[in-house]
Amino acid sequence: MTHLLDIASLTPAMVNHILERAESGTFLKHQDITMINLFFESSTRTRVSFELAAKRLGIDVINIDVATSATKKGESLLDTVYTLQSMDCELLTIRHAENGLPAFVADNVDNSLSIINAGDGTHAHPSQALLDLLTIRQQKGHVCDLSIAIMGDFAHSRVARSQISLFHKMGCKDIRVIAPPSLIPTDIESFPVHVFHESLKGLQDVDVVITLRVQKERMQTTEIPNASEYFEHYGLDQRKLDCAKPDAIVMHPGPMNRGVEIDSQIADGSQSVILEQVRNGVLIRMAILDWLLHDKN
Ligand code: CP
Secondary structure, eight states: OOOBOOSTTOOHHHHHHHHHHHHHOOOOOOOSOEEEEEESSOOSHHHHHHHHHHHHTTOEEEEEOGGGSGGGGTOOHHHHHHHHHHTTOOEEEEEESSTTHHHHHHHTSOTTSEEEEEEETTTBOHHHHHHHHHHHHHHHOOGGGOEEEEESOOTTOHHHHHHHHHHHHTTOOEEEEEOOGGGSOTTGGGSSOEEESOHHHHTTTOSEEEEOOOOGGGSOTTSSOOHHHHHHHHSBOHHHHTTSOTTOEEEOOSOOOBTTTBOHHHHTSTTBOHHHHHHHHHHHHHHHHHHHHHHHO
16 A cells, blocks of 8 residues: 555454554554645644654654745645655654545655655544544454444534444444434435434433534534534433443544534543544654654665
């Protein structure tokens, strides 16, 4: 595999390989390798964890400041990528608001450069889904026998799309989406999920509750009522969490809007594994980089 662009292009064997490598925590050092982070949207977790992952593998890391880069002088994205590739960079992580942009770049570079999709529009965020699967496996075992509820702004979520694709691929038979009709995409029939508009019903006896950020930056103002009304119906609080299994785990890919999609006490409570997700983010990204580099050599 040359690139990591989405979950669809991974086989279950590849997924297991990446997760097992991450869990083992043992990695070889890579010398004379450079990774560049090219983020056109803001990020804390993904950018920092890719940087930490690379540094822990002995890889040199450059973070491009898009605000002061030549793209602001009118240079095309492909010209920027060709410029970086000419400096002998092997790995390029890209985050962009446009769906399919990392795949477009991958189609236009030669195999010496691996493109890693660090989140594109509402399309995909494969490394996030992989770290979420690792977290679920550590806490609950294989996903085949689990009921997983994904709650909140599904319409704008690249994380949820990648999670559903991954959980389904790995055998999960009960994936539920809980959201108001305005936050369900029109192509919902194409997803292997059960849709609920009532949180108390959708959360009944689930093993895993994944809350999603309300993505105001990708939204028309009419798509949700005010924050307190949204929280009343779709924010995860104790009353709603009580519908899930008593040992259910609570997840959130971050960044969180406390008091909008999740109550602060739940986010910091005993069932929350949100910071485990963050910790696993570094390990899974080490495993992804290691796997891409191994295939190059
Ligand atoms: N989950 C996630 O992608 O977080 P960041 O936007 O902070 O990278």
